[in-house]
Amino acid sequence: MTKVVTMKEAVAEHVNDGDFLFIGGYICRTPFAAIHEIIRQGKRELTLTRSNAADDFDMMIGAGVVKRFIATFLSLGFFGLGRCYRRSIEKGIPHKIEVEEYTNLSLPMMLMAGAMGMPFVPVKDMAGSDLMNVKSFMGDNKYKMIDSPFDGSPTIVVPALNPDVAIIHVQQADELGNAQVWGIGGDCQVGANAAKKVIVSCERIVSRDIIGKDPSRTIVPDFRVVAVVEEPFGAHPGYTPGFYDVDFTFGYQYQQASNTVESFQEFLDEWVFGLNSRAEYIQHYIERFGYSAFKGLQAEFDYGYPVSYTY
């Protein structure tokens, strides 16, 4: 049976208040359509995680849907510090979120452990830094120092993470959820496979036959997936290799808008609350910036050798 639904349906059915969400992306393939829908539906008290969070997490924090953040990093990249993140931590606006600090080694390893069914995993970082001295909602379970059972050397172990739901954006998937990516991976595969349920947002739905033409690209198999949503332009203003480029102009607009509470709210009203779906978002984008700006982001094609698996 097909798992294809709208984003509105996927988020309403599978994302609950208080859930622990992994949200994939690395500027590359950020599931922005899902993020806007979560904000529109007014989800509350979410715990979020991903290595290297960016404008998407900043927006959710500013919109007040986040309670806790298992973090390594949050910035707007080229556009500097996350304004909503700063307001939350420094001024409690709209409220102060709780942050558990890890790194881009330890967090992906914790998700990998979760994906592999391992209870915990040793990591070689964090030692000697103040990351060992700050503990938030995970308390003493943030990490443990043990003597290696093999050679007695001091070893840091960190717990496995198993999010309630993972939301990822990919280039293509079939109707049952076999999800395929190319380009920068970040922690998308371990994050998705660590979660109890996976929502796949994709640029295009393809047939099972097309998936089988290059099965090495599949990062999540269908039996792990609960919903598939076709959302062209779904990662904008991030990018999706083979589809569209990162939109620096829009990134700058988000930075400017998020500078104050008022202009951030206006941004949400215009781009999130004022629109009902990604299709309306694309339409609004074209009305605001012109078709040439939209077209200008589209990918060029420079194919290599196609792969073949047939004898």
Next chain:
Amino acid sequence: MKQQSRDYTKPELIACCGAREIRDYDVVLVGTGFPTMCANIATHTHAPNARLMQESGVYDAQPKRPALSVGDPCLNPGAAMIGTLVDIMGMFLQAGWVDVGFLSGSQVDKYGNINTTAIGDYDNPKSRLPGSGGANPIGSLARRVLIIALHDTRRLAERVNFITTPGYIDGPGAREKWGLPADTGPEVIITNKAVLRFDKATGEAYLATYHPDTSIEEVRENTPWDLKVVDDVHETEPPTEEELRVLREVLDPSRKLSAYERRGYV
């Protein structure tokens, strides 16, 4: 004889100082911006066999413009391998294959510890900064760590108020005590005024060279600890004609590097 140029900007000089730290055949894990630019100058000049990777999963990228982040789309086409965070940070960095880690720091102290987490009290910070990202593991596990920082008494510190990324922590023996791999740690702090190197016996940074338009006195005045000066201290060698040609014509024709002048790298 290398031709030296008199016509260069401060960010270009800093980028060249960084490039010179990279040796041929080094495996280099780079952060965004300055570090990437430095490493690319090296691969186009004296270190053609050095190989770069970004934590996001990219190995040996061939970008057509300067990458603005470690997840930049320009890193994808032409790379030799694109994997995941677990591949780069686990399989290559944690497993001990990375020769050089290249970081920039909001606040750096005399032991090469870096703070990118918070300015002021952690629980009620004056400024919340991004956090570790890949910096902590890179600083913990790369054999030679290169740090780029702005040189003033606010950005440099006797002790950072939060160690996001360990340098020599609180002095000799500290990295070993914490079980960090042998023969790892900060190699150099490159600033807009000077190049500081580390005395491995004390873990402390000292003045190695000062940039052409500064002086030992000016550098020491802008350093908030009693900066030791090495006996053979001298002026930093300016960029060569070849380094500048690569930087301006090949790597950064749109002069993205000039953004660092606006950010105070002058």
